[in-house]
Every structure is written in C-alpha cells, then in structure tokens.
Amino acid sequence: MSRSPRPAAARTTREPDLLALDRQVCFALAVASRNVIGLYKPLLEPLGLTHPQYLVMLALWEESPLKVSELADRLSLEPATLSPLLKRLEVAGMLTRGRDPHDERALAITLTTKGRRARRQAERIPPAIMARLGMGLPELEALRDGLTRLIDAAASEAPLG
Numbered sequence: 001m002s003r004s005p006r007p008a009a010a011r012t013t014r015e016p017d018l019l020a021l022d023r024q025v026c027f028a029l030a031v032a033s034r035n036v037i038g039l040y041k042p043l044l045e046p047l048g049l050t051h052p053q054y055l056v057m058l059a060l061w062e063e064s065p066l067k068v069s070e071l072a073d074r075l076s077l078e079p080a081t082l083s084p085l086l087k088r089l090e091v092a093g094m095l096t097r098g099r100d101p102h103d104e105r106a107l108a109i110t111l112t113t114k115g116r117r118a119r120r121q122a123e124r125i126p127p128a129i130m131a132r133l134g135m136g137l138p139e140l141e142a143l144r145d146g147l148t149r150l151i152d153a154a155a156s157e158a159p160l161g
Contacts, residue, residue: 025150039132043125048092054122056085060095061119065110067100093116094120 021027037051044054059074060066068086072079086109089095094115100108130140 023106023130032100036129036133040125040128041126047121049118052085053089053094054125056089057094057115057122058116060109060111061122064095064115065100067106067108068097068153069106071109089115 005131011073016023040051040054044051047054049057055075056071066074068079068082072082075082086095086097093112095112096110097107098110100106130136133140135143
C-alpha cells in the first residue's frame with residue numbers, strides 16, 4: 001500500500017514555514033491588542049470612558065488646549081475619526097470644543113474641570129494594568145519602545161517587496 005506524501009505544511013524542512021499562523025507578527029499584535037485593551041474596560045467604566053476616549057483624555061491631560069489637528073496627530077487618527085469621540089466627551093462634560101484664540105480657523109479642545117479631575121481617578125489604571133500583566137515598568141517600557149520602532153518602520157515610505 002503506498003502512502004500519499006504529507007501536505008507541504010506538515011513536511012519537515014529546514015526552512016521555517018513563514019505562513020504559519022503562530023509565526024505572524026500581525027496575528028500576535030492583533031491578539032495582544034484585543035486582550036490588553038480588554039483589560040482596560042472594567043477600569044474605565046467608573047470614569048465613563050471607552051478605551052479610544054481614554055486615549056484622547058491621556059493626550060489632553062498632557063497638554064490642553066490642543067487643536068483638533070494636533071490631537072489627531074498625537075493619536076495617529078484622522079480628524080474625521082476623532083470628531084465623534086470629541087462630541088461624546090463634550091456631552092459627558094469632560095471637554096469643550098471652541099475656536100482657537102490664536103487661529104480662528106482651527107478648533108481647540110480644552111479640558112473642563114470634570115475632565116481635569118478625572119485624571120486623579122485614572123492614575124490607578126497603569127498600576128492595575130502592570131499588576132494584571134505581571135510586568136514591571138522597565139519591561140513594559142521596553143515593549144512599548146519595540147512597538148514604537150515597529151510602528152515607525154511600518155509607517156515608513158519604503159516600498160514593500
């Protein structure tokens with residue numbers, strides 16, 4: 001009785017299978033992103049924030065006011081994507097949107113008192129995430145730095161292939 005050859009994916013070769021799912025950077029990033037962002041949900045619920053809204057607030061806690069275009073750049077988002085987030089945060093009383101006093105054509109985003117106070121509550125989030133992940137600040141900073149290099153490389157204008 002003759003045996004049929006094993007499928008190519010099951011063959012033992014010296015070359016790694018570059019199409020194996022568990023070897024894909026994109027797969028690892030997608031799963032890690034989904035899982036880590038999911039950890040934030042119960043921590044953000046008391047603040048009334050979604051994860052994308054939290055990212056907006058993080059940027060504004062560093063600097064407020066910011067023009068919408070500056071905020072979009074900081075978050076790597078298109079202004080049109082950012083606009084609905086800002087509207088919901090304004091309705092929640094976290095920020096105001098108004099004309100930039102230095103450039104009447106630009107819309108400026110400013111934290112309200114409620115938005116500034118929310119920062120105190122949010123200060124418990126990073127330690128809770130570190131504890132849940134079982135990773136210290138140096139390890140997470142190294143991971144972030146590696147991901148930042150990856151983001152920069154992926155965003156570069158160099159042609160593929």
